[in-house]
Amino acid sequence: MWQVRLFQLSEQLKRLSDCGDLFETMNRSVDFEAFRSKMEEALAHDGVSGGWLAYDLVEMLKELILAAQNSEQRAH
Numbered sequence: 199m200w201q202v203r204l205f206q207l208s209e210q211l212k213r214l215s216d217c218g219d220l221f222e223t224m225n226r227s228v229d230f231e232a233f234r235s236k237m238e239e240a241l242a243h244d245g246v247s248g249g250w251l252a253y254d255l256v257e258m259l260k261e262l263i264l265a266a267q268n269s270e271q272r273a274h
Contacts, residue, residue: 202206221260224260225260230256230260231256232258237255237259238255
């Protein structure tokens with residue numbers, strides 16, 4: 199079983215950051231919290247009747263953008 203030690207994880211995150219982490223760059227460039235109210239309104243869900251898991255909508259948006267960007271880069 200592969201285990202990550204605390205300092206190994208810290209070193210890996212620093213290396214990723216030094217290489218130009220897209221997530222960090224995106225967070226500095228875009229105020230994603232400005233989208234939260236519109237997304238919550240558009241995707242209103244009471245959570246009682248089942249269905250979606252309780253994921254943060256803004257984090258999901260960020261992940262979708264990164265996934266789309268990664269797919270576009272691979273296509274070229």
